[in-house]
Amino acid sequence: MTQPCLALEGVSYVLPDGRTLFSDISEQFDQRATGLVGRNGAGKTVLARMLAGQVQPTGGRCTRSGSVYYLAQQVSPAPGATVARLAGMQATLDALERIEAGSSAPEDFDAVGERWDVRLRLRDELARNGLGHLDAATPASALSGGEAMRVTLIGALLSDADFLILDEPSNHLDRPNRQALVDQLQRWPRGLLVVSHDRQLLDTMTRIVELSSLGLRSYGGNYAFYAQCKERERQTAIQQLEQRKLERRREEQSLREQRERLERRQARGNRHGQDANQARILLGRQKERSESSAGKLRQQHAETRLELAERVREAAQRVEHDLAIVVHELPVALASQKRVAELEAVALPLVQGATRQIDLTLTGQQRVGVIGPNGSGKSTLLKVLARQLPPVAGTCKLPVPGIYLDQRLANLDPRRTVLEQMLAANPTAGEGDLRMRLAHLGLDSGKIAVPGGSLSGGERLKAALACVLYADPPPQLLLLDEPSNHLDLPSVQALEAMLRGYRGALVVVSHDDAFMDNLGLTDRLVATEQGWLTAPW
Structure with missing residues (x-):
């Protein structure tokens, strides 16, 4: 039996304003627990939603073999939502209630599937996660941000999906529940992709995949391993860029010296021709040869400069273009003790x-x-x-x-x-x-x-x-x-x-x-x- 898999094949995504978020990305996501990292705005959430089938790529292809459960990073319950709806179980519970009331509609049985114990499982998971004071009918508006996130996580873990895609799942969770999340995900038996900046959570992943200005890159280890690799790569890329710049400076100096030597020879030749009182036709031929040599040298120098510039550009492309983040100091006077x-x-x-x-x-x-x-x-x-x-x-x-x-x-x-x-x-x-x-x-x-x-x-x-x-x-x-x-x-x-x-x-x-x-x-x-x-x- 083929293992469930998510695959990106030459995927690109262009924003509505025409900006390219990422392009020509290819990667496979199997049953390994994978952390997706990257700077704010790199496109991690778009990529996660694309893998979940909620966003279509502008170019390329995204394929899925197996069911996917996607949990968004911002939990925003709709007006009137309940704990059951927040956990993604409202439709199943409603169908179960209709069946218990005598319904024989095929769509109700399809909605329940094999999950006849869904009510009991939800109650048990709420109690196990310290939310025993809640039930399926509790209004979502009564929950704190952390409680709402924990309820949505319970729904994800009870989904029986082949893949979980969780976007910043540890946000809003207190310390004990962050640890509980880590423990739960380590017990999860199927595919897992976690978008996060939480280093503690990422350290429990089997591999890290990074989305950056250089594309999508997979690292076979947890966050600590990824951080070590990234630092080595960054230092190597910077050293290579500096080396290419040094080579260009040295070559430019050599080209200048060649040009100056040619100009000096031309100047000496012109003075010698004038002093020797040679025939005009001979002087003209010497001038043509000199100008031809100078033209060839200029062409060679231009080609060399283009080659050097290309080598520097290629080295620069291997260095990520992430600008430093700066927050300006606030113009607030030193407050009094009032x-x-x-x-x-x-x-x-x-x-x-x-x-x-x-x-x-x-x-x-x-x-x-x-x-x-x-x-x-x-x-x-x-x-x-x-x-x-x-x-x-x-x-x-x-x-x-x-x-x-x-x-x-x-x-x-x-x-x-x-x-x-x-x-x-x-x-x-x-x-x-x-x-x-x-x-x-x-x-x-x-x-x-x-x-x-x-x-x-x-x-x-x-x-x-x-x-x-x-x-x-x-x-x-x-x-x-x-x-x-x-x-x-x-x-x-x-x-x-x-x-x-x-x-x-x-x-x-x-x-x-x-x-x-x-x-x-x-x-x-x-x-x-x-x-x-x-x-x-």
Whole structure:
């Protein structure tokens, strides 16, 4: 029996605005657990959706032998959606209920197939993943971002598909659930492709495939092996490029010296001919021979220069063209010790248990990292501080408006261009200055001129960050909910540098330990079974 396989044969994809995202890509994906990596905007999500059959290539062919289950990186439940729909099981459960009520429709039996225990399996998996308080009918709107992601992952793992294609599956997951995801995927018995920037998750893969400006390249090992290979390749490519440039400089010097020697010989010949008083016909023939030699030499030199330029160009093509990501420092004056937020006996909406109530005071120079398990109220707390949700009880004093960036990037309109939204957020800045700042974030002129919804997940996050961070007036209280999700490593490092230099009050929620440690935080706010606890960072 032939093993299920996904194959790309000379595949290309051209964006609606005419830009080529990638071209002439060929690769096979078998039963090995494979991690797909690459910079933001390289086309990883498009490639993953193409393998899942959701996007058609502009050129070439994509073939699938076996069923594929694709999990998108952004979990956005439709209005009225339930846990069952989020897990992709609503149609099966509805058909099962109709059969139990007496239906004999063939389409209902086709929808159920062999999954007669689907209700029990969903209940057991919810309980196994610490979501026993949920059931199939629970509204998806009641879930936190991490809980929603865990439900969709349960649906993927219960799908019995031949291939799972997961796009950034560890985003929004807390530490225990990230480890649980790793354990689950290591037990998965069939084909697996994971798009991710999560190094811990990628280290469990059998191989890494990278999409870059050089195309698609497979590495036979985990992320640590891939990183070592990439560094060796980068150093070798740079050394070869420098060697070709040195060879060109030396050859150019040799060509100049040849030309100068010929010019000196011509000058001596002209002087000798004039002094020797030779016949004009002889002088003319000497001049013709000299000019012919000079012409041949110029032609040879031109051909040599073209060859040298081609060798340099070929060496340069082996060096990836990824520009550094730069985040400009925010023009926020050093804040005073005045209070920017004060919560007294506040009861948070949509939160149950000990973390429902909180007392919290924030001053203008505090930098607070909020940590805790999924569903403990971290995002809800930020929404209360941003005045997006009213508290159920207690006193909430917010003298400074909080600028909030949520997990679903609600502040970025998917229908408007990034440049339009930047100009609306900062009408006092010149368009050229805003274009420069966006370019430094890795958003070039082509990407800022298309609707925000057409960008990759990492690009949308950068655009949303730009609209928040470069607003006028600048934010004095910055509220960030998992801001490093979707970002590649260079972008995360640039964001860390910017936030270290930010001088306003900062409250950030993240499950990324390394990211939080690099922000220069002053305080830790922890959601525990005993309630909210504070401590120095």
